[in-house]
Amino acid sequence: MWSWRFARVAGIDIRVHLSFLLVIVLGAFQWGGLGLRGALFGVLLTLLTFASVTLHELGHSVVAQAFGIPVKDITLYPIGGVARLGRRPKTPGQEFLIAIAGPAVNVVLVFVLGGLGVALFSWPELKDAVLNARSEAPSLVTLFAMLVISNAVLAIFNMVPALPMDGGRVLRAVLSWFIGAEKATNISAVIARVLAVGLFLLGAFSTPTNPMLVIIALFVFAGAGQEVNEQRMARVLDGVQLGDIVSPYAPRFTPATTLGEAVRMLTMTHYEAIAVEHYGRLVGVVTAKDILRAAGEQGAWGYVAGLVRREVPVVDGREPLEAARFKMSEAGVPFVAVVREGTFLGLVTELELAVVADRLSSATFRRDGAARVGLRTEWRGD
Numbered sequence: 001m002w003s004w005r006f007a008r009v010a011g012i013d014i015r016v017h018l019s020f021l022l023v024i025v026l027g028a029f030q031w032g033g034l035g036l037r038g039a040l041f042g043v044l045l046t047l048l049t050f051a052s053v054t055l056h057e058l059g060h061s062v063v064a065q066a067f068g069i070p071v072k073d074i075t076l077y078p079i080g081g082v083a084r085l086g087r088r089p090k091t092p093g094q095e096f097l098i099a100i101a102g103p104a105v106n107v108v109l110v111f112v113l114g115g116l117g118v119a120l121f122s123w124p125e126l127k128d129a130v131l132n133a134r135s136e137a138p139s140l141v142t143l144f145a146m147l148v149i150s151n152a153v154l155a156i157f158n159m160v161p162a163l164p165m166d167g168g169r170v171l172r173a174v175l176s177w178f179i180g181a182e183k184a185t186n187i188s189a190v191i192a193r194v195l196a197v198g199l200f201l202l203g204a205f206s207t208p209t210n211p212m213l214v215i216i217a218l219f220v221f222a223g224a225g226q227e228v229n230e231q232r233m234a235r236v237l238d239g240v241q242l243g244d245i246v247s248p249y250a251p252r253f254t255p256a257t258t259l260g261e262a263v264r265m266l267t268m269t270h271y272e273a274i275a276v277e278h279y280g281r282l283v284g285v286v287t288a289k290d291i292l293r294a295a296g297e298q299g300a301w302g303y304v305a306g307l308v309r310r311e312v313p314v315v316d317g318r319e320p321l322e323a324a325r326f327k328m329s330e331a332g333v334p335f336v337a338v339v340r341e342g343t344f345l346g347l348v349t350e351l352e353l354a355v356v357a358d359r360l361s362s363a364t365f366r367r368d369g370a371a372r373v374g375l376r377t378e379w380r381g382d
């Protein structure tokens with residue numbers, strides 16, 4: 001939403017959010033006291049800093065891809081970048097390596113840019129520029145100094161052990177080896193919230209106040225809770241395969257189904273997309289919306305054949321539910337065809353997926369509740 005694709009690297013769309021324009025203006029103002037040259041310097045510095053952020057996110061993404069995890073896209077926001085992964089890492093080791101790859105990129109950049117700076121200028125000159133970077137006049141050596149600083153800050157700040165930041169993920173992964181993913185997530189979330197309160201106070205009561213820190217604190221606080229929920233969801237959903245939730249009762253059409261029959265079927269069911277088959281083979285999908293619109297235009301005697309969408313994303317029935325969600329958002333349609341060993345099992349729609357996920361997650365809450373009640377009676381019996 002509100003983002004624009006500006007590059008594609010390793011099959012990953014790199015997008016920039018519209019609010020990013022604000023940061024560029026801010027960058028121009030920060031150095032604008034030094035005239036037009038200063039303003040241009042500020043813009044260039046901001047762009048190069050966010051190039052570092054992009055490389056940081058690509059670090060996460062490339063390692064994720066190496067583990068077979070699809071990466072949907074990378075989006076740059078004013079407070080940093082986000083790489084969206086198609087599914088969660090399978091093991092703590094994978095999470096550890098994916099999380100640490102981002103800050104590792106910035107550490108490498110500190111050495112590369114620092115080395116280049118020393119080669120272009122001299123060590124004392126670069127060191128001086130790093131120590132006084134903010135008060136220096138815009139020049140090439142100041143640019144190098146600022147980029148070395150910003151990459152060092154990116155590496156250190158991201159390693160703060162506050163979930164969902166990289167450091168928090170590293171902490172969770174390490175804890176998971178000893179106490180399991182569930183407890184590790186809960187403990188990491190508590191630590192993250194304590195740190196978020198600290199960051200909030202630091203940002204709100206330092207002079208001058210640091211609104212960026214306040215925003216990041218709020219983001220961390222909310223994000224930590226989300227991680228706990230996701231972990232709980234993953235425990236439930238991990239054991240369920242896509243093939244398990246294909247409804248045997250879902251209606252199916254043939255190309256010769258009339259619009260009248262289709263509308264009658266829609267009044268009895270809630271399916272938003274229906275498979276069209278021809279002698280057991282999937283021809284395509286028609287959506288409820290298309291049927292209703294066509295019936296309004298052509299009347300009951302038209303055929304669904306004219307409405308068939310032939311491009312249907314396909315997912316293997318042994319894949320987890322998350323795979324379907326990913327394929328849908330990738331293709332931009334609310335349905336996937338589920339197959340097992342070349343046989344079409346049926347469609348799974350976005351709505352069905354949401355209903356199943358919701359039912360299963362409330363089931364765990366009930367199970368947790370029951371466990372707690374059980375514990376209490378045991379304790380009373382003592």
Ligand SMILES: [Zn+2]
Nearest residue numbers: 102103158166
């Ligand atoms: Zn990161």
